[in-house]
Amino acid sequence: MENSRSDQRWVLIANPVSGRGRRRHLVDQVAKRLQEAGCTPELLWTTRRGHAEELATIAVRQGATHVVACGGDGTIHEVVNGLVVSRPSPNAVTLGVIPLGLGNDLARTLKIPCDLYSGVQTLLSASVRTIDLGKVAERYFVTVATLGFDTVVSQYVAAGRPPRFFTNTTAYLYGTLVNLLRYQSVWVRLSGDLNDFEGPVFLVAIGNTSFYGGGMKIAPTAVVDDGRLDLCLVRQVPRLDVVKMLPSVFSGGHIKHPKVSMHSFQKIKVTAKESMPIWADGESTSQTPAVFEVVPRALRVLAPGGVIA
Numbered sequence: 104m105e106n107s108r109s110d111q112r113w114v115l116i117a118n119p120v121s122g123r124g125r126r127r128h129l130v131d132q133v134a135k136r137l138q139e140a141g142c143t144p145e146l147l148w149t150t151r152r153g154h155a156e157e158l159a160t161i162a163v164r165q166g167a168t169h170v171v172a173c174g175g176d177g178t179i180h181e182v183v184n185g186l187v188v189s190r191p192s193p194n195a196v197t198l199g200v201i202p203l204g205l206g207n208d209l210a211r212t213l214k215i216p217c218d219l220y221s222g223v224q225t226l227l228s229a230s231v232r233t234i235d236l237g238k239v240a241e242r243y244f245v246t247v248a249t250l251g252f253d254t255v256v257s258q259y260v261a262a263g264r265p266p267r268f269f270t271n272t273t274a275y276l277y278g279t280l281v282n283l284l285r286y287q288s289v290w291v292r293l294s295g296d297l298n299d300f301e302g303p304v305f306l307v308a309i310g311n312t313s314f315y316g317g318g319m320k321i322a323p324t325a326v327v328d329d330g331r332l333d334l335c336l337v338r339q340v341p342r343l344d345v346v347k348m349l350p351s352v353f354s355g356g357h358i359k360h361p362k363v364s365m366h367s368f369q370k371i372k373v374t375a376k377e378s379m380p381i382w383a384d385g386e387s388t389s390q391t392p393a394v395f396e397v398v399p400r401a402l403r404v405l406a407p408g409g410v411i412a
Contacts, residue, residue: 111169113137113144114162116155116182118174118203126203129219130173133201136223144171149178159185169197169405171226175204176246180384183236183402184243197403199226205260205270206385208246208314212327213406229405234327236401237311237383240393244383245402247315247322248395250373251289251306251337255282256316257382272317279349288339289379291391295371303339305362307373309395310335313355315385323355324365330399334366370396 115137117130130146137144147162149155155172159182162170172182179200190196201222202210209215213232216222237244249257259265259278269277288303308315310322310333325333340348340362348357358365374392381389 111142112167113142113169113171113199114158114167115144115146115171115173115201116149116158116162116178117146118149118155118178129203130201132219133171133173133223133226136220137226140223140227142227149181153181155181156185159183160189163189163196167196169199169226171199171201173201173203175202176206176208176384177386178204179209179245180243180386183245187236187243187401193401194403197231197405199405201226205274206272206315206317208312208317209384211314211318212246212312213404215406225407226405230408232328232404232406233400234402234404235311235330235332236398237309237332237395238398239309239381239383239395240389242383242388243398243401244311244388246310246312246384248309248381248383248388249306249315250291250375250379250381250391251304252282252286253306253308253315253321254380254382255286257385258380258387261385261387272319275316275319276349280346283342283345290376291379292374293334293336293371294374295394296368297334297366297371300336305337305340305345306335307337308335309333311397319352320355321352321357322365323358324367328400330397331367331369332395332397334368334371336364336366338362338364368397370394 134144134146147158172179202217256278265274265277293300308321310325312327313320313325322333322335351357372394379391
């Protein structure tokens with residue numbers, strides 16, 4: 104059973120540039136409404152990349168029971184890595200989410216609402232759900248890890264290359280089209296809890312959740328609490344086929360293409376002829392060679408009741 108609010112210590116960790124800086128005032132409103140509900144939240148602002156992880160680590164060590172990530176999946180990624188490595192036990196701290204980023208794919212998966220009033224109500228009244236985490240090279244991720252073409256697009260978007268009037272999914276779509284013309288498939292080898300694969304690929308996406316890139320259902324078979332990760336393998340494919348497949352990614356229909364296959368696993372190793380960057384939750388995490396594995400029931404999250412998609 105959850106502690107009474109008087110026994111809880113709430114810490115809000117907020118990225119002031121989430122949503123390209125347009126939502127900072129909303130975080131102040133979240134803190135105010137939590138205070139009106141009887142909580143005593145502490146609001147901490149990040150100032151640099153990696154700062155959210157540091158703040159989460161300090162918050163847990165100082166006795167925080169609820170740490171709320173106010174931002175996008177990148178902010179959540181940092182907060183979760185801080186929580187997992189510093190908590191005294193898996194049940195010691197619960198993650199809350201106020202989705203204020205470009206993608207918000209964990210919130211989409213957990214059905215956490217994006218409007219302010221409903222978001223605060225979710226923090227106050229939602230049940231605690233226990234979900235899995237993915238892990239690669241000592242980094243934890245909550246949504247999807249990628250290498251190949253998707254990593255190139257993530258790097259492009261993270262660098263702020265799309266025009267500023269593109270937001271959310273449109274920024275990723277723009278990055279996809281811009282980078283598609285010059286991208287070359289890469290050689291990889293996959294081994295572990297699935298039939299070994301070796302050859303050129305367009306992309307590899309490993310999902311703890313179905314969604315990435317602001318609602319693209321890249322791993323439609325992924326379930327966030329089933330104790331497994333799901334691999335979407337797109338082999339070398341003509342560029343025109345990629346363009347044709349793109350609309351179907353939002354429904355998961357791309358997996359019907361003959362060059363696309365889905366695989367469920369607990370642990371695999373990925374190697375490549377040349378070291379390749381790996382991104383997870385839209386953040387740079389590591390490089391190949393790398394081992395991907397699931398960490399079952401690793402994180403407590405405040406989320407609405409019902410079945411997790």
